[in-house]
Amino acid sequence: HVQLVESGGGLVQPGGSLRLSCAASGFTFSNYCMDWFRQIPGKERERVARIYTPSGAAYYSSSVKGRFTIAQDNARDTLHLQMNNLEPEDTAMYYCAGRSATSGTDCNLMHDYEFTDWGQGTQVTVS
Numbered sequence: 001h002v003q004l005v006e007s008g009g010g011l012v013q014p015g016g017s018l019r020l021s022c023a024a025s026g027f028t029f030s031n032y033c034m035d036w037f038r039q040i041p042g043k044e045r046e047r048v049a050r051i052y053t054p055s056g057a058a059y060y061s062s063s064v065k066g067r068f069t070i071a072q073d074n075a076r077d078t079l080h081l082q083m084n085n086l087e088p089e090d091t092a093m094y095y096c097a098g099r100s101a102t103s104g105t106d107c108n109l110m111h112d113y114e115f116t117d118w119g120q121g122t123q124v125t126v127s
Contacts, residue, residue: 001026002024002025002026002027002098002117003023003024003025003026004022004023004024004096004097004098004117004118004119005022005023005119005120006020006021006022006094006095006096006119006120006121006122007020007021007022007023007122008020008021008122009094009122009123009124009125010123010124010125011125011126011127012086012124012125012126013126013127014086014087014088014126014127015085015086016086016126017082017083017084017085017086018083018086018124019080019081019082019083020036020080020081020083020094020096020122020124021078021079021080022034022036022078022079022080022081022096022119023076023077023078024077024078024079024096024098025077027098027100027117029053029072029074029077029078029079030053030054030072030074031053031054031100031101032053032098032099032100032101033050033051033052033053033098033099033100033101033106033107033110033115034050034051034053034070034072034079034096034097034098035047035049035050035051035096035097035098035112035115036048036049036050036068036070036079036081036094036095036096036097037094037095037096037097037112038090038092038093038094038095038124039092039093039095039121040091040092040093045112046061046063046092047061047112048060048061048063048064048068048081048094049061049064049068049069049070049081050070050107050108050110051070051071051072051079052101052103052104052107052108053072053074054104055104056072057104057107057108058070059108063089064083064090067083067084067085067086068081068082068083068084069081069082069084079096081094081096083124086124086126087126088126088127089126090124090126091124091125091126091127092123092124093121093122093123093124094121094122094123094124095118095119095120095121096118096119097115097117097118097119098115098116098117099114099115099116099117
């Protein structure tokens with residue numbers, strides 16, 4: 001069965017960096033649409049980054065563009081999120097999610113609710 005396990009969260013000072021990881025199993029990681037989401041209690045979930053693993057094409061929300069980098073390691077079936085210049089507003093629970101996609105366009109147009117596979121999350125606190 002599909003399993004996604006996030007790690008790498010923690011407490012960091014403003015301006016610092018963290019690297020999140022998402023270990024994937026149970027599906028063909030190299031042919032998937034993978035997202036990083038974040039959620040603060042009481043607020044809507046926000047997609048921060050997306051990658052189409054066959055091509056490596058990546059997309060970012062405006063709130064993190066230029067500071068966060070999504071990357072894939074196909075040899076280890078692992079998704080990463082490098083977060084630099086962190087701000088207190090980045091404090092949230094971060095989740096990875098995945099969904100099979102037929103093309104980069106299909107991945108780019110995918111709605112958040114279409115993602116069927118989710119990890120348990122890792123907490124990031126910037127303070």
